[in-house]
Structure formats: structure tokens, C-alpha cells
Amino acid sequence: MDLYSQRGVSAQKEDVHLAIQKLDKGLYENAFCKICPDFIAGDDSWVNIMHADGAGTKSILAYLYWKETGDISVWKGIAQDAVAMNLDDLLCAGIYDNFLFSSTIDRNKKLIPGEVLEQIINGTQDFFDELKKMGIHIHYLGGETADVGDVVRTIAVNGTMAVRWPKNKIITNEKIKEGNVIVGFASDGKASFETAYNSGIGSNGLTNARHDMLQKYYSEKYPETYEPSLNQEVVYVGKYKLNDELNTVSRNEIPAPGLTIGKLILSPTRTYVPLMKILLEEYFDKINGAVHCSGGGQTKCMKYLPKPLKIVKNNLFEPPLIFKLIQENSGVADKEMYQVFNMGHRLEIFTDEISAAKMIAIAGQLNIAAKIIGRAEESGKKELHLKVGEKWLVY
């Protein structure tokens, strides 16, 4: 049994997919989000989408950081995580403006006081205010905060978005085909719209990252941060404490001064919306498909192919520091790393080579590294080949 399964998480979520198989699949079965008719306003040329996601177990890292340092502002990052995970899924369906948002927060009141809720809720509005300055409108319509300490150990921060969008401006992924190149947009670095270095971690794989990176110290001091039946061999088995400074623990090049393990792993999920707004406004017709490399990492794209294709990713980014550290600590094989973490780019677009060059240039203006990381080739089956170092990983 792999580490991930032992910890009660599944990157592929097989049984969840089984559970939802009887539900209607929407208008376009390969689209990144479920696209529905315009139930809400009854116009055939528009569609409706509702989408839910959250910060997952990243909230536990915020909890540990807050308890250890007293810095309550760390919760603002969790607010951003819950929003960006929704937003960036919707971007991949072609939607980049005029979102409705509602929060769903479940907390254990014994451990999470109102001040934390304030940080999350006001942090959500602050994030929307920042995006508004870039012409992206998210309306905060409300939400529910429930005191359910018998259900939740610490806190679960989720969000749901609702949108209405012109049907002819949706990315359905149906145009993905042989000959397309795949542009990867880096998950790490400091984009022009970010105020600090982003590690690229996003909000996926955090259960593993936390246990693999952090010391047993946290197991003993904070038993409220993990399922008690877990074998201690998979609980907080790393080398680090949250306030360890990178320059004292890593031989790797440090991407920004003053970084700690805590800041690195809690780096709020980058949203690509400022970039996608431009790409969708200028190159919509050239975007054959778009994938948010969230749960499933670099294998995520395989769920959205409209037909048998061989996906070859032979020019992936060098993994950002965070992923190197996770792998150094866990000893997990590359094959698992690439299906749990994004490993360098969290957004990819299928397009032609000429458009790719233009998109890469626009990303550069926003200080987001981008390049052609691979291509789609003709094949009799759906297959994925990742080149990692000199090796090929085949899925």
C-alpha cells in the first residue's frame, strides 16, 4: 500500500468517481467542469456552472503555523486557497469573470475561535478586492459557518462558485487533437500580481506534504491534526519544523530570502486568472483545451481527452524547491510524485505552436514562466509519457 493510501487519501479518487457515475454529466463530457444549460435565465446561448472546492488539509498547516507562531494572518492564505482552487478549475472551462461565491466553513469551536473566522472571511473579501483591481469580479454572496466539533477536528474551509457564461465562449476540450502542443505555466515564482515568492504547492497533496516534511514533534503536540488510527510510521515523519529557515536545512538554491519551511508549504495557491483573462480574451479560438493540474498532478489531463491520444510531456519544468524537499523527505518514487503534485506547472493549455509562442510571451509579461512542455500525438489508446530527468514514466 503506498504512502498516500495509508494516509486515507487517493489522488485518483476512484470510489468518488464510482459514486457519481449515475449523475448527469452535463453538456460536454470532456470539459474541465460540468457545463449545464442556462437553467437560471433560460437562454439557449448561455450555460450555467456551479463548482465546489476547498483548501483541504492545508487548513491544518495554517492551524499549526498559527499555534506555533501566533501569526493569525496565515489564515488569509487559506481563504485564497479555497477561492483559487475553484477559480482555476473554472478558468479551464473558459470562464474568467463575474463569479458568484459562497463559503462553507465547518469548525471545531473548541479550537478555532471567531478571530480565525474573521481572518478567513475578511481574507476572502480582500482577495476579491485585489482581483477586482485587475478587472476580475467575484461577488461574495454569503455562506455558512457551522460549529460541528464532533465532526471536524479543527476546521474545513470550502467554497462554491456559480457562473453563467456564453455557450460559444466555453472551453470544452473537444478540440484537443494530435499535433497540439502543450504549454505549461509555472506554478512557482513571483508573478507580477503576487507580493511574495510562491512555492507552487497549490492545495493538492498537502496531506502527504505535511506528514513527509514535518517532524514527529507535531504528532505529539497536536494530535488534533491527524486521524488517530494512522500508523505512526506515516504521521509527521519528516525532518523539519515550520520555522526552520531554508538556508539552514537545504542544499538547494533558495528562491527568496528569509523563507521558512512553513512559509514555503503554506504558500497560497496562485490563481492564473489574471493570465487567463488575457489569453481567453485574445486567443480563445486557439485554445483547444485547458487543464488545471490539481489532484492527479501531471496525469490530470488524461481525464479530459476527447479521444485516444498519446500525451508526451518531454520538456517539463525542473521541479520547484518545495517538491524536491517533499521527495527528499518521503523517498516517494517519481511516478507517484507526478500524480500527486503539479511538480512545476499547475495550468496547461493545448494549442498550436504559433499561438503557444504568443501565450508564452504574455505569461512572461506577468512574470510567469511558461514553455512548451509536450505535445499530443496520434495513438490507438489514451497514454501518457512523462520524461523526468533521463527516465520516461508511463501511465
Place this chain on the structure above:
Amino acid sequence: MDLYSQRGVSAQKEDVHLAIQKLDKGLYENAFCKICPDFIAGDDSWVNIMHADGAGTKSILAYLYWKETGDISVWKGIAQDAVAMNLDDLLCAGIYDNFLFSSTIDRNKKLIPGEVLEQIINGTQDFFDELKKMGIHIHYLGGETADVGDVVRTIAVNGTMAVRWPKNKIITNEKIKEGNVIVGFASDGKASFETAYNSGIGSNGLTNARHDMLQKYYSEKYPETYEPSLNQEVVYVGKYKLNDELNTVSRNEIPAPGLTIGKLILSPTRTYVPLMKILLEEYFDKINGAVHCSGGGQTKCMKYLPKPLKIVKNNLFEPPLIFKLIQENSGVADKEMYQVFNMGHRLEIFTDEISAAKMIAIAGQLNIAAKIIGRAEESGKKELHLKVGEKWLVY
């Protein structure tokens, strides 16, 4: 410290209200739900609402029942709870059709297998199919199921709805005034659209109900069902097991044959939508206000008054059996019971006496007991007087 606080739940949610005080309040500050402009379609004569709620700790009862009896279908009731808690809030803003729905489910995969997810997700669709036969349309647009065992002990089942509605058909509660009578619609019984006796419990106060009703047996056998730091003096301190038959444990009249404590407490939240669809279609202009007596119970109405008024409820329903049993077990005073549980009616409408009689008659046709339970009187302040037996409770 009252029992409720010791268990880490607050009927009044004071610190949650503090946390959201900086957020925009919507177009009508006394409305039961936050009403926003029609961001999604840009029509001045329409409004948008998003609303989130869930089954809360009722999911723990389903978990215990399923573990003890093997009856996995009990999870379908939790699906109904998560939907009805949203739906009935929206009814009180005047909305009764054409809802979009999205699920948010957080589970501990170690304890909750895919089969449980199937029951919840398919149970949600089944409930929508039933409502559709009555002319009420809820579109299931999708959702997120996350494996977050380090955050969630068992499972949290939440839902979010999005609606668009004509602005001139919204109940804002602004018309509530002195002289209005209050019609209460029973939470218990067997409505014409229900297939079994409904205890009236809804999905509020379940943390208390569970601990007050059930035996210490559950504390020892299922430590995953409560916050471990709780004083054992407030954990599963009741007399009952879930499969206890009512006729062996209660001197009260049994409302339906074969009822067990488990069935009583897990009774799925009644939705009033079949009733409210008729009332809103026929008597919209006569509905001065509407309140879903959820968290806050019989005191809930006080949050939605447009001005100082004395609310007198002097003709409340006899509390249904479930509430009598909870109080017998807990010894909690009436004053707290009435602000935690609905105690007999979960929906109330402010109207005039003539319209009240018509609404009561319509409820009767659906086999929902209804009567004038009180009135609004002129006052210099907002005050609430409940007559319980021969006593008056003043809030």
C-alpha cells in the same frame, strides 16, 4: 456554562456574526437570506442568492445507525437534510422553484467508504426527482468530495444553492408589523408528501439531542464521533440505544407503530416547499414575513424584525415526542430548549388573520398541522414572549 456551550456549539453563533460583520449585507437587511443584485444576468428586476447549509452533526447519527444496523440507506436521509436546510431557508425569502444545487462532502476515507457516498449522492438526486413530481425543480450541478481524514472525523455533508428570482416576488420581512398574526406550521407528523412519520427534529440541535439521548455505550465504542477533549459528563449521557423501541422506553403516546429512537432522531428534515409553493403562488401579497425556525429555534424570528416589536407566542404547539424525550433526558430548562430546537413548528409566517385562516386550510390539505401561534404587537424594543404551559419565557 450551559450544556450547549460545553459541547462547543452555540445556538446564537455570536462570534460568527461578529466575523461576518464587515461583509456587505445585501439589498434587504431583514430578509431571511442575503439578497443580491442580478450579477449573473444583469437585469434590475431580478435578484441573485447563493445559500449554503448542511446536515451538521446529524451525519454522526447516521454513522452510528449504519455501523450498528448495517442499514446503509440511512444516509439518504442525510442527503435530504443537507438539501432541505438550504431549501427551507430560501422559501423564507419567497423562492420556491428553479434552484441550482452543488454538494460539498468532506470525508474520512478510513471510515466512510464509497458506498456511503453513493447513498448520499444518489439520495440527493432521488430527493430532487421526488420534488420534480410536485412541480419543484432543483438542478444538481455537481460538487466536490474530498478525502480529508486529518480534518474530518467521519463525514461532513453540505450543500449550496444558487437562484435567480424576480425582485418583486421576494419576501424581505420589511412588511412585518404590529397586528400581524403568526401562523406556525408543524414540524412533525406525516405530511401528504411524506412516506413516514416525521419527528420534527430537522437538522438543528443534533449535537445536544445525540449526547442527551444516547447511552455512554456510544462513547466507548465510537470515540470517532465526538471531540476528545469534551468532558465525559456531557458525552452520550442519555438513556437510550438507537434500536430501542419507543413503546418500551416512553410513557408518552407513540405517534407511529414500530418507531425506534434511531428512526425518531434521524427523521429527515421535512421540507415545506410543497406547501410554500402554493402559499407563495396564491398569497404572496399577504405574506408579511417568513421565518425558518432552524438554529435559534423559536427565538429565530427576532433576527428578522424590521423594527421594534413585541412578539408574543401564546399558542405554541405541544412539543412533539422527540423534544419531550430530549428534555426528559437532559433536564435542560425550557428557556434553552426553545432557543435550540423548533419545539413544534419549523416554519412561521407573519400575515393577517383572514389570510392566516386560508393558509391553515391549505396546510391541512397537505396534512401539515397549522394554527395561529402568536402575534406581533407594538413596542419600544424588540422583545419575545413565549408561553410554555402556564409559564412565560421572556427573551
